[in-house]
Amino acid sequence: MNDRVAELAKKSAETDLAVLLHVKEHAKRTMKNNPTKDNVDAFEKARLAVERKMAKDDKTAGRFLNLSQVHEWLQENGWKCSTRTLYKHKREGKLKADKSGVFPLKAVKKYAKDFLKRSESGLRVADEQSDLQREKVSREIKKLEVQTAKERFQLDVLQGKFLPRDDVEAELCGRLIMLETALRNLIRDKGAEWVFMVGGDGMKVQELQRTMHADVDAMFNGLASMREFAVEIVDDDMPPASALTFGDDENEK
Secondary structure: OHHHHHHHHHHHHHOHHHHHHHHHHHHHHHHHHOOOHHHHHHHHHHHHHHHHHHHHHHHHHOEEOOHHHHHHHHHHOOEEOOHHHHHHHHHOOOOOOOOOOOEEHHHHHHHHHHHOEEOOOOOOHHHHHHHHHHHHHHHHHHHHHHHHHHHHHHHHHHOOOOOOHHHHHHHHHHHHHHHHHHHHHHHHHHHHHHHHHOOOOHHHHHHHHHHHHHHHHHHHHHHHOOOOEEEOOOOOOOOHHHOEEEOOOHHHO
């Protein structure tokens, strides 16, 4: 059904111009015989209808009879151009008609691409392409930089310049446990010696040891509660004290 309607509409459209020309000629004769205002208006309407139909057919066929048709096509297709600019460009030879006096669509397209700007972006086609190319190159450079940084990091890992965080934390925990054990053994073994060294009361050695153990507990509990710590790998000739540092979060101070 739809195909049949479309076919009938096509056949009907093929005769539209002929019918309009017939109406125009009839209105013209009527106006000559009786030039009243109504008859003149009827002729003008018929004439305009014929011109619009011919202009539509010409644009469909890829040619424009005048600059008005060219201007209309340019606006419909997203080109920024005033009527004044269009006439100026024609005088300058930027837009040329062919030998028959019409403007081929191919020539209009080339003129727009070479001399006009797009309405949406305000840029010429060449400038739009340049911007796109620059953006593409910029994206490619950033992509290469990220890839290079990733490969460099992977190489550093393979060369042993970096250790997994879990391994570092496990190593630190092991060393702290060894340090705690050594301190407690030192307190146990040296407590009495320290007391006698300063001429103190030997009966209070155990009390001193309990106090020292409590202080050690407090110290390691403080270390265990730290949220952040830093490990700095230094050269062999650097002072040992700078090799390992701990610090509280500044917001918690």
